[in-house]
Amino acid sequence: MSSRARLYSTGIFALGIVAVGLGVSNPYEQQLLTIIGIHTLLALGLNMLMGYAGQISLGHAAFFGLGAYGTGIFTTHFQWSPWASLPVVLVTSCLVGYAIGRPILRLSGYYLAMGTLGLGIIAHVIFREWDTFTGGASGLVGIPPLVVGRLVLGLGRTGFFAVWATVVLFFVLCGRLVDSRIGRALRALGDSPGAAAASGIHTAHLKAVIFSFSAVMAALAGYLYAHLLGFISPSSFDFLMSIRMVTMVVIGGMASIWGSLLGASVITLLPEWLHVFSDYEMMAYGLILMVVMIFLPQGLTRGVLDAFQRARTLRGAASS
Amino acid sequence: MGTQKPFLAIDGVSKAFGGIQALYQVSFDVQERHIHALIGPNGAGKTTLFNVISGAFPPDEGSIRLDGTDIQGCPMHELVRLGIARTFQNVELFAGMSVLENVLVGCHSRTRCGLIGAMARWPWVVREERRARQRAMELLDMVGLADSAHKRAVDLPFGWQRLVEIARALAAEPKLLLLDEPAAGLNAVETEKLSRLIQHIRASGITVLLVEHDMNLTMDISDRIVVLDRGRKLAEGTPREIQSSDAVMEAYLGKKQ
Numbered sequence: 001m002s003s004r005a006r007l008y009s010t011g012i013f014a015l016g017i018v019a020v021g022l023g024v025s026n027p028y029e030q031q032l033l034t035i036i037g038i039h040t041l042l043a044l045g046l047n048m049l050m051g052y053a054g055q056i057s058l059g060h061a062a063f064f065g066l067g068a069y070g071t072g073i074f075t076t077h078f079q080w081s082p083w084a085s086l087p088v089v090l091v092t093s094c095l096v097g098y099a100i101g102r103p104i105l106r107l108s109g110y111y112l113a114m115g116t117l118g119l120g121i122i123a124h125v126i127f128r129e130w131d132t133f134t135g136g137a138s139g140l141v142g143i144p145p146l147v148v149g150r151l152v153l154g155l156g157r158t159g160f161f162a163v164w165a166t167v168v169l170f171f172v173l174c175g176r177l178v179d180s181r182i183g184r185a186l187r188a189l190g191d192s193p194g195a196a197a198a199s200g201i202h203t204a205h206l207k208a209v210i211f212s213f214s215a216v217m218a219a220l221a222g223y224l225y226a227h228l229l230g231f232i233s234p235s236s237f238d239f240l241m242s243i244r245m246v247t248m249v250v251i252g253g254m255a256s257i258w259g260s261l262l263g264a265s266v267i268t269l270l271p272e273w274l275h276v277f278s279d280y281e282m283m284a285y286g287l288i289l290m291v292v293m294i295f296l297p298q299g300l301t302r303g304v305l306d307a308f309q310r311a312r313t314l315r316g317a318a319s320s
Numbered sequence: 321m322g323t324q325k326p327f328l329a330i331d332g333v334s335k336a337f338g339g340i341q342a343l344y345q346v347s348f349d350v351q352e353r354h355i356h357a358l359i360g361p362n363g364a365g366k367t368t369l370f371n372v373i374s375g376a377f378p379p380d381e382g383s384i385r386l387d388g389t390d391i392q393g394c395p396m397h398e399l400v401r402l403g404i405a406r407t408f409q410n411v412e413l414f415a416g417m418s419v420l421e422n423v424l425v426g427c428h429s430r431t432r433c434g435l436i437g438a439m440a441r442w443p444w445v446v447r448e449e450r451r452a453r454q455r456a457m458e459l460l461d462m463v464g465l466a467d468s469a470h471k472r473a474v475d476l477p478f479g480w481q482r483l484v485e486i487a488r489a490l491a492a493e494p495k496l497l498l499l500d501e502p503a504a505g506l507n508a509v510e511t512e513k514l515s516r517l518i519q520h521i522r523a524s525g526i527t528v529l530l531v532e533h534d535m536n537l538t539m540d541i542s543d544r545i546v547v548l549d550r551g552r553k554l555a556e557g558t559p560r561e562i563q564s565s566d567a568v569m570e571a572y573l574g575k576k577q
Contacts, residue, residue, distance in 0.1 A: 180438030200400030200429030
């Protein structure tokens with residue numbers, strides 16, 4: 001996409017968010033939209049790693065949890081201000097991401113999937129078992145909310161704007177990243193690692209850098225999640241969460257910034273819509289995912305764009 | 321000028337895969353600004369030697385020196401920075417990218433913008449990007465593909481894809497360019513264009529080492545030729561010397577009765 005097209009679409013997107021934020025006043029809907037925003041951050045970060053650089057991670061909930069538990073522990077056990085813990089959490093996740101990414105990304109394909117799966121499981125065990133700090137299986141309560149001036153950010157309208165402003169910021173940053181020297185190197189790496197190395201790209205370093213970047217985004221999402229909810233428990237950062245993140249990326253569309261938004265929305269909203277199926281809810285959920293993957297294997301974004309393209313060519317053919 | 325210091329010195333290089341000796345004690349020198357060809361029957365070890373020189377894997381023994389520096393064990397990306405660029409036998413373009421973007425990836429080792437710089441878009445990053453695009457367009461112009469810059473690289477005819485790959489390699493500003501069978505799959509007209517392009521590249525100061533099966537092209541443009549057979553160096557000399565060598569004829573056509 002050209003940078004001008006990106007600028008316009010992001011501008012329209014931001015206006016849309018302001019409209020929705022002011023228009024929606026039902027607390028349940030506000031909460032749901034805020035969670036979609038947090039999931040969008042998770043999907044976007046993981047998409048940079050999976051969609052662009054072509055490296056899978058089945059353990060990214062570890063970094064989501066690192067952000068949430070990191071700030072949770074600093075602010076409850078050590079009475080830090082949430083604003084003081086933000087840079088510490090981000091820098092820690094960046095360093096931990098690189099330190100883990102450098103060795104683990106020597107693996108590829110199934111082996112990388114297994115390695116990252118292990119990472120997610122270890123992190124979950126730590127969140128659950130290190131009672132002194134994490135509160136164990138019952139979770140960590142009393143995490144203070146973010147305060148800006150006299151404004152307390154909660155799960156309502158204020159939290160909505162805080163989360164979605166972050167999403168817009170990262171849409172801009174990731175858009176710039178994709179259209180840069182680094183973005184091209186990432187896509188080169190995803191397309192053909194051999195040719196990427198022969199073009200002078202330090203592939204091992206680049207993989208660890210983007211792994212670290214996606215870890216920072218996940219940790220930031222975890223940070224926002226912890227301070228908005230005020231309560232976290234290990235079940236939010238388990239293996240299923242990692243899988244849900246991968247599903248958002250794949251369903252929304254690999255290597256697509258808008259796809260991350262779409263994937264996060266669908267995966268968050270689908271269970272809410274499917275309550276009508278009561279006992280058969282999970283079955284319907286699985287069935288819908290299967291149908292999407294069979295008919296739109298490139299994800300919703302690509303699939304919808306292609307259908308649009310086809311409709312236009314058909315109309316063009318009919319009118320001529 | 322036989323006493324001139326060699327630009328690329330390959331000395332006693334051996335490489336085995338399992339029980340197969342792909343290269344055995346291969347030594348030869350390449351002079352600066354020469355077009356140097358590697359020929360030999362299939363399985364002679366030509367591509368293995370290319371992979372060793374470009375750092376895809378280290379040799380079992382022997383040494384490789386570029387411009388006096390021992391480059392053995394250098395990782396690939398480091399070798400590109402030192403001035404070695406290559407193309408692939410089967411053309412390895414980035415499928416999801418346009419022709420221009422493919423060449424821009426080639427500029428990677430000569431540009432500096434990192435992850436933070438890309439997101440912040442500092443003024444120097446914008447300038448660097450503009451310069452890289454300009455350079456990439458110049459190279460596409462040189463190989464005659466400026467009009468196709470925004471097409472998807474894999475949608476181009478095969479012969480043109482080879483040219484994109486050469487442009488991508490040149491974007492790394494190499495001192496030594498390794499071309500792995502650049503004429504394979506090209507028709508006569510395209511091969512003629514390629515021959516002129518390779519000579520143009522040499523004239524711009526780049527040393528060229530190529531593996532090639534097209535004998536007309538090889539004999540036409542090479543300054544020196546090394547013949548490999550089953551991993552060993554069989555002969556070395558000017559195109560004329562190679563053409564009149566009995567050993568070479570034997571390797572290609574079998575023993576005279």
